[in-house]
Amino acid sequence: MTILLFLIPAALGLGLLGMFAFLWALKSGQMDDLEGAGRRVLFDDADAELRERSKE
Incomplete structure (x- = not known):
């Protein structure tokens, strides 16, 4: 007991720390x-030049 x-103050402290973060x-x-971020995962760095050209 x-x-x-x-444990209760530790849980409250970690919860407050997470909220502030x-x-x-x-x-x-x-x-x-x-x-x-989701779109950057799909392209390699080699494709960066192609993406820049397609924006123009």
């Missing part, structure tokens, strides 16, 4: 371009 005196990520623009 005394272990709860350690999430809020920091939102404010710093980490989640602005969600589709770009």
